[in-house]
Structures are given as C-alpha cells and as structure tokens.
Amino acid sequence: MLELTNLSHSHRLTNVDFKVPSGRLVGIIGANGSGKSTLLSILAGGLTKASGAAEWRGHDLLRWSPFEQRQQLAYLSQSNLFHEPIWVKDMLRTSQVNLVETAQNLAAWRNESVEEFQLHRLMNRPITELSGGEQRRVMLACINAMNRPLILADEPTASLDLNYQLLVMEWLKRLRVQGKLVLVALHDLALAAQYCDELMLLHEGKLLASGEPNQVLTDTNLALAYKVNIDWICNSNGVAMLARRL
Numbered sequence: 001m002l003e004l005t006n007l008s009h010s011h012r013l014t015n016v017d018f019k020v021p022s023g024r025l026v027g028i029i030g031a032n033g034s035g036k037s038t039l040l041s042i043l044a045g046g047l048t049k050a051s052g053a054a055e056w057r058g059h060d061l062l063r064w065s066p067f068e069q070r071q072q073l074a075y076l077s078q079s080n081l082f083h084e085p086i087w088v089k090d091m092l093r094t095s096q097v098n099l100v101e102t103a104q105n106l107a108a109w110r111n112e113s114v115e116e117f118q119l120h121r122l123m124n125r126p127i128t129e130l131s132g133g134e135q136r137r138v139m140l141a142c143i144n145a146m147n148r149p150l151i152l153a154d155e156p157t158a159s160l161d162l163n164y165q166l167l168v169m170e171w172l173k174r175l176r177v178q179g180k181l182v183l184v185a186l187h188d189l190a191l192a193a194q195y196c197d198e199l200m201l202l203h204e205g206k207l208l209a210s211g212e213p214n215q216v217l218t219d220t221n222l223a224l225a226y227k228v229n230i231d232w233i234c235n236s237n238g239v240a241m242l243a244r245r246l
C-alpha cells in the first residue's frame with residue numbers, strides 16, 4: 001500500500017491525499033505545470049522539504065535512506081540528459097548497483113530488459129550517440145533491470161514512436177500484474193484511459209480528482225484542468241480522442 005497524506009511542497013504541490021494498494025497501474029495526469037513531476041520527484045527522494053506524509057510498505061518515503069530506497073524503488077525521470085558517452089551495456093549494469101540480489105538474478109533481469117526493449121543492436125554504442133527514442137528505451141530497460149516493487153515513471157512514452165508507446169504501456173500493465181505498484185505521469189489521455197486502473201488528476205498542484213478513468217475523465221474535470229472538450233472513441237482495439245479547445 002502507498003499512502004500519501006497532506007503531501008505538499010512549497011507552491012508546487014498542495015495537500016495531496018491518496019491511497020493505493022500494490023498491483024495497480026496509476027496514471028498521473030494534468031496540464032503542464034500541474035505538479036506531476038513534482039509529485040514523482042518527491043516520492044523518489046529527489047526533492048527535499050516536502051511536508052505531510054508518504055508511506056510505502058512501512059517505509060517513510062520522505063525520510064528513507066538512499067540504500068533503503070534503492071531496494072524498493074525504480075524511478076524514470078522526465079528528461080534524457082546524457083553528457084558522458086557511456087556504453088548502453090554499462091548503463092544496464094550501473095542501474096543495478098547496490099541492489100541486494102544474486103548475480104544470477106541481476107544477469108537474468110538485464111537479459112530480459114534487452115529483449116523487452118529490443119536493445120540488441122544498441123548494446124555496444126555510447127548513449128550520447130543514440131536518438132531520443134533509443135535513449136528512452138535504454139532508460140526504460142534500466143528500470144526493468146532493477147526489478148523493484150515500486151515503479152515511478154515520468155512520461156515514459158515521451159519521444160517514443162507509436163509501436164514503442166504501446167509496448168511501454170503493455171509492459172507497465174504486466175508489471176502491475178506481477179504485483180508491483182506503478183505510478184506513471186502521462187500526457188496522452190487516451191493511453192491513460194485505456195491502460196490505467198486509476199488516475200490522479202492534478203490541477204495547479206492540487207488533486208482535482210482520483211479514481212477509475214471514467215470517474216476522473218469527466219467533461220467538467222477536463223474543462224477545468226485542460227480547458228478542452230473531448231469526444232471519446234472506444235472500440236475493442238482501444239481508445240482514441242478528439243479534443244477541442246474551449
């Protein structure tokens with residue numbers, strides 16, 4: 001169970017209350033600047049001075065040690081910023097540093113990650129010489145190679161083509177079937193509606209609505225949060241949307 005109580009940070013996030021058990025895929029949605037990255041960054045220990053409480057399986061997320069955090073959580077940040085020409089195969093190994101696991105498990109998770117994100121041809125190349133989407137796939141593979149119970153992913157589908165966007169959403173769905181808790185910030189509301197079990201809709205740093213997608217993606221909420229009106233198109237292949245600015 002992840003439990004957030006009155007979670008706040010300066011002007012960026014205000015009194016967020018939310019509770020969710022493991023084995024769920026939770027989409028964090030909201031307009032630019034609404035607080036999605038701030039929320040994930042606080043939970044990942046990247047932003048100090050948050051107030052309120054955030055508890056995960058008895059761990060205090062606002063105060064846990066880097067080692068404790070390492071064993072529980074894998075965090076994908078919003079941006080790909082690489083300055084050093086590190087080889088992709090070394091990035092995968094580095095992502096697993098300090099995990100208390102057998103060498104056999106770590107190797108198996110690396111191999112599985114290479115398969116999942118189709119990195120075979122990229123393994124012996126420096127990360128700085130890959131395209132934006134290829135870099136994103138490497139970062140996602142690193143998250144997978146850590147195999148932690150709590151996954152925080154900030155816009156994992158950004159810069160990916162359509163095929164890989166779907167691959168990522170299907171991968172996240174599988175992680176939650178394995179019993180992990182996945183929190184994912186998304187801009188694509190059709191993907192959020194189609195894949196997420198629950199949504200948190202942030203507006204100006206506050207939690208405007210949370211619950212199942214059809215409870216959250218109402219005309220009223222979307223008009224307030226995004227200043228748009230959306231027509232939804234749903235069939236057995238998935239969900240699409242036609243948005244119009246108000």
Ligand SMILES: Nc1ncnc2c1ncn2[C@@H]1O[C@H](COP(=O)(O)OP(=O)(O)OP(=O)(O)O)[C@@H](O)[C@H]1O
Pocket residue numbers: 011012030031032033034035036037038039
């Ligand atoms: N380093 C920072 N220092 C101060 N304020 C910041 C900083 N980074 C972001 N903010 C502010 O915090 C608020 C929330 O930003 P945040 O990045 O969490 O939004 P977001 O929902 O992730 O937006 P986006 O969709 O554009 O990525 C915004 O008002 C933003 O201007």
